[in-house]
Structure formats: C-alpha cells, structure tokens
Amino acid sequence: MAGRFVHDLRLKTERGPVPLASLLHAGRGLLLDTAGRPDLREAARPWADRVDVVSAAAEGEELPAEAVLLRPDGYAAWSAQGGTADAKDLETALLRWFGTV
Secondary structure, three states: OOOOEOOOOEEEEOOEEEEHHHHOOOOOEEEEEOOOOHHHHHHHHHHOOOEEEEEOEEOOOOOOOOEEEEOOOOEEEEEOOOOOOHHHHHHHHHHHHHOOO
C-alpha cells in the first residue's frame, strides 16, 4: 500500500465509529492497527510525539493490510505484510518519514 492514497474509510474505534479523515486532522502521522498488533504499537511508541496510534476495524470495506502507517496527507508510508519482520520494517519507515527519536 505504500505510496497509495487511503480514501476516507469509516472505522470502528474504542470511542465509536469515526471517519479516517478525522484521525488525520491533527496533522500528525497515524499508525492504523486493524489486527490488534501489540508489537507494532510498541515499535511506534518512541514516535508518540509525532505519530498517533489507533486500533480500529473498518466498517464495510476492509484494508488490505493488518496495519498502515499514514502520512498526515493520507498517503500510506508503510503497511504490514503479516510477518515477523513487520515491527522492524515499521521502525525503518518511521525513521524515514518522521525522523529520529
């Protein structure tokens, strides 16, 4: 999904249903975790000052990845492939797009 625009999905979060676009209003990066991946949330923790982490499920249309790192403009910077290297690959993408910690 990297490099692709992620259209405004309707998401079910712990705070109720929200449009994806509303999660990007703060102008920060967003790690959208749709598979409940604690390893990815932990990998993103050092970037908490510039990347929000949200666990959610898509209503209706599903994302083709377990997690997606979104730039503030709504484009995917990285997506989970479903393997053990996901956390390390996420850290690489976070460094590239959101700088050192």
